[in-house]
Amino acid sequence: MYYAVAAATLVTMALALIRALRGPTVYDRVLSVNMFGTKTVLLLSVIAFLGGRPDFLDLALAYALINFIGVLAVLEFFKSRAARRLAERSRGESD
Amino acid sequence: MTVLFGIFLLTLVVITALGIVHTKNLFVAVMLLGIFSLLIAANFFLLDAADVALTEAAVGAGISTVLFLGALALTSERERAATPHRWLSLAVVVSATLVVLYATFDKPTFGDPNAPVHQHVGPWYLEKTPEYVDIPNVVTAVLGTFRGYDTLGEVFVVFTAGIGVLFLLSGGGPASPTERRARPAESAIGLRDDLIPRVVARLLVPFILLFGLYVQFHGEYGPGGGFQAGALIAAAFILYALVEGEGRTLEALPRKALMALTVAGALLYGGVGLAGIVLGSEFLDYSVLASNPVKGQQIGIILIELGVGMTVTGVLLSIFHAFAAREQT
């Protein structure tokens, strides 16, 4: 049963990867990166049980905690870039 | 079956790498690099390298994305020029690929227990760890005591790289101080006034810190150790900086404290090594640290892992702050 779930997760990862490669907007790519992260968490948990070493769930826990940072960093980058462009435009107008 | 999963994942890795090289948008490349790192970590896990997968998880998922984005914010997001001499480079690369592929035919089959690698010191470490060190995690034992010199060297490389980044980026930027002061109005647009991510991130930071400490001090028993813990703790502070701003983070952990942490970690490692000499043995021989040699080894490993954790946290956070401070000038 674990195998089936792991396979389903892997296929979903492949689908998310296709979406990440195709875009079209950057937000689609962020979405698929985020989704990829949660799918990795699921995959790692399933495989930890598949291999009979449930003590390795620490890894999945690390991803569950850390994955958020990447997405927030990207969104913060967007916003600060928008702010920078706004500032540049207003500076250009005042010149 | 797990081998098939591995092969599927490796194929995805190759596709992602092709996507990274193909795209002209550096921003997209960085995001695909995040996916690439996730895939590589899953592969490490499938290849029975739990410690390595945890390191890749701690470093690849957050910190490397944040650093690349920091650099992109300071440079540009698009690759402007077309690739010159494309066919020449492609020819060189393809012929090199063929050479490497030819070499792979001499490789032992995947997972072969009789491969030359497994005839060397690896089995000795597995056999002797219970006797000499008596901790369950052989990787930590090898890292801490059997190959303590290597790890010391790596810690100093990390240390030097951190110093290098500080030298490069902490000098005066191109902007004048007056422009630096004109910043607050812009920064109000950041993530800082987005209430929901801010609350959730605040909630999450203590848990990441706690988990980092768990990874640090549980490294003898499960996957973990100083390198992973350092990256996790740095990631927690980076998350805090993303939602609360640079200033608040630097209030919590000022630059001077970071510097002290970095240096103290490296000194702790070296000091434990010297303590071995002072107590009448060799450099980085921990067995004299306690009356019982096995106990001494365990104490030594805990101390040097602590040193590693401190240095890695300090260096990664200093690097992050160096990039972020540039961004504001």
Place this chain on the structure above:
Amino acid sequence: MQLLGIYHYWVFAVLLMIGFYAVVAKVNLVKKLIGLSIFQAAVFLLYITMSKVSGGTAPIFSESAAGQLFSNPLPQVLILTAIVVGISTTALGLGIVVRIKERYGTIEEHEIQEIDRR
């Protein structure tokens, strides 16, 4: 099965060369560093692949793994440290790129060379 036996090494070779291509052919400095990261990851993959033993498990003793084969801990130790060293050196490279951008106003290799020639 013979092919499956060396598939991991093929992926290593291909990844190595994708990274190499990015370093050699691309003129954008950040792209070169991204290529370098891929190159690094390929080497990591090679080492970890070599440490794997079929039917083995991660080299951490526990009750659930009693009496099992263990994979080789040594390559894992080398790569574990190399990952953290890798991110620090990449950061150093990015620092240099940022300084180049500030000094030259561009991060495209040929434009930098043109400015230098003047």
Place this chain on the structure above:
Amino acid sequence: MGMVQDIVSWILLTGGGFFVLVGGIGVLRMPNLYTRMHAASVTDTLGAVLVLGGIMVQAGLSLAAIKLAAILLFLLITSPTSSYALAHSALLAGIQPDAGRGADPEDHP
């Protein structure tokens, strides 16, 4: 007990696998950003709950079950938050939620 445990966890795991897969197909096939986001959140919440719940039933009362519960908790907190932040910043960037229009706008880096 063992039998019941197995059946319950199989049902949960099958359901989880199904929703994960459906979400994956949705992310690929849906016409625009917001509908894709909707599909992705199915995998992040329902799929994750069912899969991790299924494993938890197998694990019984142990440290592993507690770790799984922690993973589940953090996933349930973080993934809706990142979905929210993503939707919010996409909206601010001027991508209009319009289910009727269907097609994607032009590339918007």
